[in-house]
Structures are given as structure tokens and as C-alpha cells.
Amino acid sequence: MKQRLLRDLPLLLLTFSLGAAALALIIRLVGASPVAVSKALWDGAFGSRYSLSETLVQTAPLLLTGLGVAVAFRCGLFNIGAEGQFLVGAMAATGVGILKNVPAVIHLPLLLLAGAAAGALWSGIAGLLKVYRGVQEVLSTLLLNFVALQMLSWMVRGPLQEAQKGFPQSDLIAVPARFVLLAPGTRLHAGVLLALFCAALIWFFLRWTAGGFALRAVGSGEGAAEAAGIPVRRTVLATFLLSGALSGLAGAIQISGVTYLLSDGYSPGYGYTAIAVALLANLSPLAVVPSALFFGALTAGSNVVQQRIVGIPSVVVQVLQAVVLLAFLAYAWARERRQRREEGGVA
Amino acid sequence: MTTALILSLVLQSLAYAAPVLLASLGGLFSERVGVVNIGLEGLLLVGALAAVVAATVTGSALLGVLIALLVGGALAALFALFGVVLRRDQVIVGTTLNFLALGLTGMLYRAWSASGSGGGKPLPPLTPIVGDGSTSLNALTLLALLLVPAAHWLLFRTRLGVILRATGEVPEAAAAGGTAVSRLRVLVCLLTGGLCGLGGASLSLGISSAFTEGMTNGRGFIALAVVVFGRWNPFGALAASLLFAAADVAQARLQTVAGVQNWLASLHLGDTYPFFLALPYVLTLVALAIRGSKVRPPAALGQPFEQG
Numbered sequence: 001m002k003q004r005l006l007r008d009l010p011l012l013l014l015t016f017s018l019g020a021a022a023l024a025l026i027i028r029l030v031g032a033s034p035v036a037v038s039k040a041l042w043d044g045a046f047g048s049r050y051s052l053s054e055t056l057v058q059t060a061p062l063l064l065t066g067l068g069v070a071v072a073f074r075c076g077l078f079n080i081g082a083e084g085q086f087l088v089g090a091m092a093a094t095g096v097g098i099l100k101n102v103p104a105v106i107h108l109p110l111l112l113l114a115g116a117a118a119g120a121l122w123s124g125i126a127g128l129l130k131v132y133r134g135v136q137e138v139l140s141t142l143l144l145n146f147v148a149l150q151m152l153s154w155m156v157r158g159p160l161q162e163a164q165k166g167f168p169q170s171d172l173i174a175v176p177a178r179f180v181l182l183a184p185g186t187r188l189h190a191g192v193l194l195a196l197f198c199a200a201l202i203w204f205f206l207r208w209t210a211g212g213f214a215l216r217a218v219g220s221g222e223g224a225a226e227a228a229g230i231p232v233r234r235t236v237l238a239t240f241l242l243s244g245a246l247s248g249l250a251g252a253i254q255i256s257g258v259t260y261l262l263s264d265g266y267s268p269g270y271g272y273t274a275i276a277v278a279l280l281a282n283l284s285p286l287a288v289v290p291s292a293l294f295f296g297a298l299t300a301g302s303n304v305v306q307q308r309i310v311g312i313p314s315v316v317v318q319v320l321q322a323v324v325l326l327a328f329l330a331y332a333w334a335r336e337r338r339q340r341r342e343e344g345g346v347a
Numbered sequence: 348m349t350t351a352l353i354l355s356l357v358l359q360s361l362a363y364a365a366p367v368l369l370a371s372l373g374g375l376f377s378e379r380v381g382v383v384n385i386g387l388e389g390l391l392l393v394g395a396l397a398a399v400v401a402a403t404v405t406g407s408a409l410l411g412v413l414i415a416l417l418v419g420g421a422l423a424a425l426f427a428l429f430g431v432v433l434r435r436d437q438v439i440v441g442t443t444l445n446f447l448a449l450g451l452t453g454m455l456y457r458a459w460s461a462s463g464s465g466g467g468k469p470l471p472p473l474t475p476i477v478g479d480g481s482t483s484l485n486a487l488t489l490l491a492l493l494l495v496p497a498a499h500w501l502l503f504r505t506r507l508g509v510i511l512r513a514t515g516e517v518p519e520a521a522a523a524g525g526t527a528v529s530r531l532r533v534l535v536c537l538l539t540g541g542l543c544g545l546g547g548a549s550l551s552l553g554i555s556s557a558f559t560e561g562m563t564n565g566r567g568f569i570a571l572a573v574v575v576f577g578r579w580n581p582f583g584a585l586a587a588s589l590l591f592a593a594a595d596v597a598q599a600r601l602q603t604v605a606g607v608q609n610w611l612a613s614l615h616l617g618d619t620y621p622f623f624l625a626l627p628y629v630l631t632l633v634a635l636a637i638r639g640s641k642v643r644p645p646a647a648l649g650q651p652f653e654q655g
Contacts, residue, residue, distance in 0.1 A: 133636045139571055140632060158616055318453070
């Protein structure tokens, strides 16, 4: 294993250098300096204690949504709706968070539960449509993202709007419903630990439980799973619920750990980045942790890039993600090809 | 309703249908040869920007449209490289393409506006073929409509059409019959990119007369749904895109009708315009659910193929 990793390293370096070169070209094209951009990216991600904490803060939602996507993909379900599930999770969490007269001890658990449940319901729509009406989940989950976005837009101007009715945003959630901060002077909150715990939990579930086995079996082939007596429909539906719950929880954690309120345009696209997170981790729940950390660093870094360098807008992070993914796809192809050659197959 | 109003509604619906229709024809050809391209959204977006920039710089709407066609094709070449030649999962490659398009168009458009390369020059509009103002039909809309019977003829009345469809159903058989499956799929990917480029141009030059970030707003995804709803048939795609365009036009008009406004205000729901904006997506979902499992996609859809 270690040996193979060592042998694959040059290949990995080659593909990612190609990616970096392409990026540098794009940055030159819009008239900025690639060196200055990389410097800002590094500073924003790892440059100081605060940057490091920001990287971790950005990692939490990516870790949970990434897990949600990974779980669905492992079952062979293209749930591209993590963004919408994240948003409805944040909406439900806000709804619970701003309630008065909730006993303090249960306020935070209740908020998290509401977020996860809302995410599961939203994703469950796509699950029902697939199982009972044969609608491809790629389409339904994408479309549900747009519906969720409009629902958010309405919520912050309607039922969840702040009491003063000034801005399209909610009131602050109650203090007991917030996560405790872990380091003074930063936004690092205990929700990050909960996200890590979820990664371990999902790993255990997939690896060691009957449900996890059924999920993976359906992912490797519905026919075979059915023949082995695994209830395919039920597994598919349950996977949709689990996947949505994880993304919904991400939305809830973001509300109770970072922003404390809901606003228009709430997500900077965590649910879409989640797809990249899951893929780079090869859909393994444990590998999602470093992968989310990597994209968390990219997100935190590009926030600083956008502030510091004129002409580089926040969408630069999408380009970064795309280039990383393309480099990874090229690497996966090259590795497969070499493996097959070594096995003496036709290349 | 007066005849003039009805005519203007119909023409507006046709114009709104054009981007979705062009993209869905591209998606239809792709899927007919077994390639699923989630990247239609990104291809539309890139086409929309290319058309605006090229038309402004050259002062010619026609050149804008042509450049959009080429740029759409160029980005689709990237899709074909990863999704067909390197045989990576097409849903993943398409999703990546959407990231890339959203990010790149955002960066390039800002850089272009900031550099003042537009030089304050006006954006030349697409000249109407029929009528003028809001009651007109531009050349791209007309082209989109004409492409429908052309695509149908190509797919169902020619030898090439048989080969295309066989490639998406039983690529092994097509290959045995002498078709270079991968090469054909790459070519169709380029065609899809070109059609989406045109679609993007019809959106930015034809409807909005401007480019804004993320202006496609899921039209590429609706186009994918239109392919399914239209049963992989060009006339089906036409009917479905018209339906969604009409819904889009209707929701925009409904918002301004006093009676509807009063009724909504009486419900105390706050600002209700998001409901209207969500309508096309909800309608698409409902349409897909109604159509349901009665439709069958091409058998080899999304499966990589390797010439033996």
C-alpha cells in the first residue's frame, strides 16, 4: 500500500502541477499575479492562528455535506442536492433557534435535530420520486436546490424575518442554542468536533453494520443485492434520508456555530463543494476528513484572496475546485491505465 | 384579452423557450448516443458570456452568436476529453464543468467590465425577423424552432440517425457495424456544446440584453428534464420547453396582476415573489413525477465504452 502510494506520487504531482499551471494562466488572464494569489491563499488558510481556525470553521459544513454526498454515491445514488438540503436544514434550525421558552438544556439538541430532520425530508422527496416514479435523482435533487433557494428567500422576508423587518434576515438565535466557542478571538466552535464525530460514526456504520452493508451492496449492483435478499427500495430510501440528514445537520451547525442567524444567500455553495469533497476522498468516510480540510483551506484562503487582490472575485473558489477535480480525474485515469497494463490487460 | 396581448405573450414564450430548447436539443443528441451531460448549465452560461463580449467588441450580434457557438464547443471538448476519451464518470465530469463555467464566467466578466474593454460600446441586439419591440421574433428563436424538425429528420429518417441511436442503445453492436463509438460520441459532445453556446446567446443577447453572473439559473438543468419529459424526441422537447417557457412568462405576468396581488396580501405571507420564481422548478419536478417510469432512457446512457 505504502509502496504503491510512493510510486503513484510522481503521477499525482504531474497532474496537479498541470492543474496549477492552468490556474496560473487563468489568473494571469484576468490581470492578477499568480504569486500574489498563492501567497494570499496560503495566508488565508494557514498563515496565522486565526486563519487556521477559519480553515477549521469552513471544514465543518464541508465535512458533513461531503459525508452526505459520499453516503449517497456509495449507494449508487447521485444526490447532487446537498446544497438544498443544507439550506432547509439551516431554515429549520433557525426556526427552532429563535423560539423562546425552550428549556436551555435541550435547545441546542432540538435545533440540530430539526436541521437533520428537515434535510432528510427534503432529500426524501427525491428518494420517493426515484423509488415510486422512476425520476432520476440527478435531476430531482438539482431542481430541489433551486426550490430551496427560493424558499430561503421567502423565509427571510416572511415567517423567519427579524422582528424589526429591516433586512432579509432572521433574528439571532437564543444563546443556549449556540455552540460554545473553543478558542478566544476566533470563530472556532464545538460543532467542528461534532462533525468529526459524525465522520467516525458514518465510517462505523458503513463498515460494521448490516445497514451499511446493504447500502454498499445496492451501490455495487442492484440486481445482485436484490438476489441476495436485500430490500433495495427500502435501502435506497433510507440512504436518501441519511444523506439529507447529514447535509441538513451541516446547515444547523452553521447556524448555531457560526452565523447565529439566517440570511438571504446563506450558503456560499457548501453543498456543491461537497461533491468535490466526497470525490477527492474516493467516497470513504474517513478520507472525507482530510478532503474537507483541504477544501476548507481553499475556501478560507480564497476568502482572503478576494479581499486582498483586486480583480479576483469570490467565484475563484469554484475555478479552484474544478481544477482540483479535473486534475484528480486525470490522475485516476492515468493510475487505472498503468494498473491495467501491469495486469497484462489491453490498455 | 386583445389579440395584440396574446400575440405578445406567445412571442415572449417562444423567446423564453429558445435557450432551454437549444440546450435540450444538445442534451437530446448527447443522450441518444449514450452520453449524459449535466454540464448543459455551464455550457449555456459560457455561451451567454461569450456572446455578450464578442458582440460588444465586434459590434455585430451575428459574430457574437458565432463566437458563442465556438466557445460552447470548446468547453464541451473538455467534457468530451474527460467524459468520453478518458472514460470518467459523466455525471461527475458534468458537475465539474458547471463549477468551472460558473467560476470562469464570473472572473472573466468582472475582469472584462473592470478593464473597460467594453469601452461603453452598446450591446448590439439580435435583429428581429418578425415584428419589433416586445412583440418580435429574433433569428435565434427561429433557428431553434427550425432545428426541431431537422433534428427529428436526422434522428429518425437518415442512416446517420440509426447509427446515432444504436450507439446509445447497443454500442457494442454499433461498433461491430463499423462505427467508431468514441469518436462519434466526442463529435456529438461538440455539437451539444455548440447548441448550448447558441442557447446561451439567445439568453444574453435575445432575452436579457446583458450578461449577469449565474444568469442561466438552472435552465440547463430544466433542459435535461425537458429531454426526459419529451421522451428523447425533438418534438417532445419542443412541447416541453414551450410549456416551461409559458409558465415562466405567466408567473412574471401573474405577479403584476392586481387581483393576484391582493389575494396574496390577504394571506399575510410576507413577500411572495419567491413562490413565483420557484414555480418553473416545481412544475418541472411535477412534470417528471407525472411522466414517471413510463419513459425509458437510451440503454447505454452514461456508460463508458471501450473499443475492443
